[in-house]
Amino acid sequence: MLAGDLAQSFATVTPDSDALAAVRAMASARQPGLIVCDADGRPYTVLPGSQVLRFLMPDYLQDNPTLARALDEGASDELCRQLENVTVRDLLPHPRELDELPVVDRDATALEVAAVMARMHTPVVAVVDGEGPAGRVVGAITASRLLDHLLAPRAPR
């Protein structure tokens, strides 16, 4: 089975997308992150959910999470309002942390996808249709989806 067959539809956004809408869509679909594409549909980066939380949470809370206990729901709402009127670009780490992207061609084999995912320690890879950086994203494969396929009992041949 090839990457194109394993890929599941996955919401993609651009750096100019509204951040709150993008993160809400990711969260309600229980996706582990956002696939960010440029305006031509070419993959730009993958933004994991934990990176969104890094944007929301001030450093002093990340350094000492128990301090968050003292904050009430109003403070929580205030932190989340940081996503209003900003774009996905504002959520991205600067500079982009990885030059290499977790991307595979739709013709990649399952083992090739596994090698990319293992190499890059990523929970999700984007699947593109078309060569290298010119490819457009057609879906994504999570580590659990891939392992489910690789480890499925097969009828004896």
Place this chain on the structure above:
Amino acid sequence: MLAGDLAQSFATVTPDSDALAAVRAMASARQPGLIVCDADGRPYTVLPGSQVLRFLMPDYLQDNPTLARALDEGASDELCRQLENVTVRDLLPHPRELDELPVVDRDATALEVAAVMARMHTPVVAVVDGEGPAGRVVGAITASRLLDHLLAPRAPR
């Protein structure tokens, strides 16, 4: 809402669990990883799916994933058979990569969970009932579940 309310049931395993059964259960439930507990139910570590793939894929394929294209289904089965007759302990990186664990108390607030997840860059935290290292795992919270809660539109108060 507290961590105990946000937590969803999540299969836990011990270092002595059968690796193939554990990974199959994780994959079929589409969980992003395995929560590994010791025999007393205390959290030991969280093993992401990509780490399982690192165990399966030889270094030369991780270094050059396109080489995997030359391998057929038989080679794929052979790689996956590495999970047979081994335990979860064999999948764990040596030494354990993190001294700190992505674990929160069931009484932690949502913001505290967010701070831990942001700090540790993890897609999932374990929720324990009981103090610190003596706590038993009662479930887990993913980044998307947490963001879905934090960003839900609230009725005006």
